[in-house]
Amino acid sequence: MQKQRIAIIGAGPSGLAALRAFESAERAGAAIPEIVCYEKQDDWGGQWNYSWRTGIDQYGEPVHSSMYRNLWSNAPKEALEFAEYTFDKHFGRPISSYPPREVLWDYIDGRLRSSNARDKVQFATAARWVQYNEATDTFTVTVEDLKTRTTSSSEFDRVIVATGHFAYPNVPSFEGIETFPGSVEHAHDFRGAEMLADKRVLMIGSSYSAEDIGVQAYKMGARSVTLSYRSKALGHDWPQGMEELPLVQRIEGNSVHFINGEVREFDSIVMCTGYIHKYPFLPSQLAIDSPNNVYPSGLYRGVVWQENPKLYYLGAQDQWFTFNMFDAQAWYVRDLILGRTALPSVQDRAAHIESWSKRFSELSCVDDEVRFQADYIRDLIENSDYPMFDLDSVVEIFIAWQRDKAENVLTYRDKQYRSVMTGTMSARHHTPWMRELDDSLQRYLSQPEKDEIAKMLDDEDVTESIRAN
Ligand SMILES: Cc1cc2nc3c(=O)[nH]c(=O)nc-3n(C[C@H](O)[C@H](O)[C@H](O)COP(=O)(O)OP(=O)(O)OC[C@H]3O[C@@H](n4cnc5c(N)ncnc54)[C@H](O)[C@@H]3O)c2cc1C
Ligand SMILES: NC(=O)c1ccc[n+]([C@@H]2O[C@H](COP(=O)([O-])OP(=O)(O)OC[C@H]3O[C@@H](n4cnc5c(N)ncnc54)[C@H](OP(=O)(O)O)[C@@H]3O)[C@@H](O)[C@H]2O)c1
Numbered sequence: 001m002q003k004q005r006i007a008i009i010g011a012g013p014s015g016l017a018a019l020r021a022f023e024s025a026e027r028a029g030a031a032i033p034e035i036v037c038y039e040k041q042d043d044w045g046g047q048w049n050y051s052w053r054t055g056i057d058q059y060g061e062p063v064h065s066s067m068y069r070n071l072w073s074n075a076p077k078e079a080l081e082f083a084e085y086t087f088d089k090h091f092g093r094p095i096s097s098y099p100p101r102e103v104l105w106d107y108i109d110g111r112l113r114s115s116n117a118r119d120k121v122q123f124a125t126a127a128r129w130v131q132y133n134e135a136t137d138t139f140t141v142t143v144e145d146l147k148t149r150t151t152s153s154s155e156f157d158r159v160i161v162a163t164g165h166f167a168y169p170n171v172p173s174f175e176g177i178e179t180f181p182g183s184v185e186h187a188h189d190f191r192g193a194e195m196l197a198d199k200r201v202l203m204i205g206s207s208y209s210a211e212d213i214g215v216q217a218y219k220m221g222a223r224s225v226t227l228s229y230r231s232k233a234l235g236h237d238w239p240q241g242m243e244e245l246p247l248v249q250r251i252e253g254n255s256v257h258f259i260n261g262e263v264r265e266f267d268s269i270v271m272c273t274g275y276i277h278k279y280p281f282l283p284s285q286l287a288i289d290s291p292n293n294v295y296p297s298g299l300y301r302g303v304v305w306q307e308n309p310k311l312y313y314l315g316a317q318d319q320w321f322t323f324n325m326f327d328a329q330a331w332y333v334r335d336l337i338l339g340r341t342a343l344p345s346v347q348d349r350a351a352h353i354e355s356w357s358k359r360f361s362e363l364s365c366v367d368d369e370v371r372f373q374a375d376y377i378r379d380l381i382e383n384s385d386y387p388m389f390d391l392d393s394v395v396e397i398f399i400a401w402q403r404d405k406a407e408n409v410l411t412y413r414d415k416q417y418r419s420v421m422t423g424t425m426s427a428r429h430h431t432p433w434m435r436e437l438d439d440s441l442q443r444y445l446s447q448p449e450k451d452e453i454a455k456m457l458d459d460e461d462v463t464e465s466i467r468a469n
Contacts, residue, residue, distance in 0.1 A: 004033035006337060007141045007156040009127045009281070011039035012046015013108055013323050014315035015162035017330035019117040021386075024084070025334060033337065036154070038143050040064070040126035044118075046164055048105040054189040059146035061126060064167045066188040066209075066275070070439045072100045074212055078417040078426065079397050080323040083387040085111040086421045091445075096429035098413040100439040108323070127281040130159055132308060139310070158337055161279065162314045165292065168278040171271055172204075176251035182267040187213060190270055193220040200265060202256060203227045204248060205272030206234050213270055215409055218242055219434055226264055236409045277316070286311055292318045294373055295360035300349040301383075302376060303329045304336070309343055312336075320373045320398055324389070328377045331386035341383055370398045390420040410434050 006022075008015050015037055022032045040061055043049050050071075053063050073080075076097040081087055087095060090110045095103070112118070122143070128151060129142040142153040169186040177184065182199075187209040193216035201222045203210040206229035214225045218241060225242045227234065233244045245258045254265045277296070279287040286308060290296035294317050298306055305311040312333045315326050335341040344352070356376070363369050374391040381388050397417055404412035413433035416426045429436070430448055 004157040004337065005155065006033045006035045006158050006160065007139070008035065008037040008160045008162055010046065010162035010164065011037050011044035011121050012162060012164050013048070014046070014164070014326040014330070015039070015160070016044060016108060016112060016117070017326040018160050018162060018314060018333065019120060020112060021327070021330040021334040023115050023117060025338060030338065035120045037121040038125045038127050039121050039123050040146065042123050044121060045105050045108055047166060048101060048108060050101060052191060054191065059124065061146065062167070066166055067101055068190050069192040070216060072413060072433065072439065073098045073104060074208055075401055076397055076417040077104070078419050079321065079394050079401070081419060081421050082111065082323055082327055083389045083421055086419065088419070088422045088424050094424050094427040097415060097417045097426040098433065100444055102439065102441040103444050106441055130282055130286065132286065137310070158310045158312070160312045160314060160333060161282070163279065164315060165277045166275045168276050169271070170274045170276050172273055174248050174251055179253065180251050180269065181254060182269065184269045184271070186271045186273070188275070193217045193222070196268060197221040198223050199267040200224045201226070202266045202269045203272045204269065205274065206230070206232060206244070207272065207274065210272035211409065213272060214242060226266070228258065236406055239410060288313065288316055294318050294369055295356060297357070300353055301332065301380060303333055304343070304349070306349055306353065317373070320370045321377060321394070325373065325377050328380040328384070328386055331384040332380045335384045366402065367399055370395050393420045
């Protein structure tokens, strides 16, 4: 019998989870299908594959990653740890709970470094179109090799979409914004807060991007930071110089009017207004059309496209859990493809979707959402051989993390958590996050005697010269 052919589109953490899932079955002696993974960037890692570029990349493609130079994990790493490749295994010693971007890229990369997964990935190759052929029950996938600018098409039995959903910015408009004399950018294009030093900065939005870019701006010496919320304020105990106001009503020159009648002057605006699901390589019958939430419609068990169960999505949900959720999804999809798990009938799938949709519609607070996602992952793991882990303890970590942020949004990244996979307590990072100005892997893993700022403050001459300037 001819081998099945599987296309994976995207080699971010979700696409890599799929490669790892098949690899682990192969290592255990199973025959696996022929796999081709298309990745439009030159390397894997998805969002974690940082680029200094904004807008259009070297191939004329929209830049994918929304990450910035000084991005650190915004939740404890103990909540995202792979169940079958732990931080202890990768780093050989405890590391802190909130590593910077480069350290997490290294962890993701390390899991596959000694495998043959790279041979299955066609880099600098963008999926252009996916066509389902009813007569043959196959998909024609058309891709472009971005280096040679040639397109080609191949047939696949199944397609796994793993292209993420935080790459196409949602950019609202506000009355008068066209004449705002300062800078206006979306978080997707934000690369570092240094340029916000001494600026009066407005973040529009009240979720993770607004919170973290706001705090980054504060850290880098912004004169003031204001966050503007539409639905609900973050409500942290903000330090002096940071505040939250309701939605922007209109802008006149540098003055921004808020709907509660307050007016402030700004030099820079950063739209932290989220992202849209967009799949330009899919016909509308196969594409998710959903806001960013934990249960996007149209998917059985959050991964199987109900209208065509040979098309799968990984990582399409809003994310409390990340890497280990992508693994749970990938292992389940792999087992469907390998025939180890039966796909229920269309009616049974619809009933399953219906019951989870009902529970989703009844979620009333953040803790409910986290528990919902934990139960969702449990349901997937129970249907595959991915190692089950203590999801309830991870829920507790998420709840404690929320509390840490509410207490002090500037210091929560200095807190330590215990791994539910290994029992290891995380290390204390050598430098408090607010003082750490070097986000590199090398610096993170080093053990300096003093941090740079402490050193500077100890050095009278330098201190004097800073004062003089
Ligand atoms: C600013 C930001 C910060 C974040 N911080 C954290 C954090 O601290 N902790 C955490 O756990 N999660 C964080 N996340 C969540 C992040 O979404 C996940 O960690 C993870 O990267 C999602 O993996 P993914 O593979 O589903 O998608 P992505 O990481 O987005 O990867 C998708 C891949 O698909 C490729 N691709 C896209 N279109 C095509 C195409 N047409 N053809 C071929 N390839 C294509 C892209 O190049 C990319 O490599 C953050 C997200 C953002 C946006
Ligand atoms: N590691 C890090 O430090 C870090 C930093 C940034 C982002 N991230 C990750 O990036 C992902 C995306 O986060 P995100 O904050 O960019 O997106 P998000 O969580 O989807 O939040 C979007 C925000 O934009 C607001 N918004 C949307 N349209 C608006 C409008 N027209 N006017 C005013 N406000 C509007 C939303 O308000 P409503 O609530 O009213 O809808 C919401 O507050 C998350 O997974 C997050 O974890 C991580």
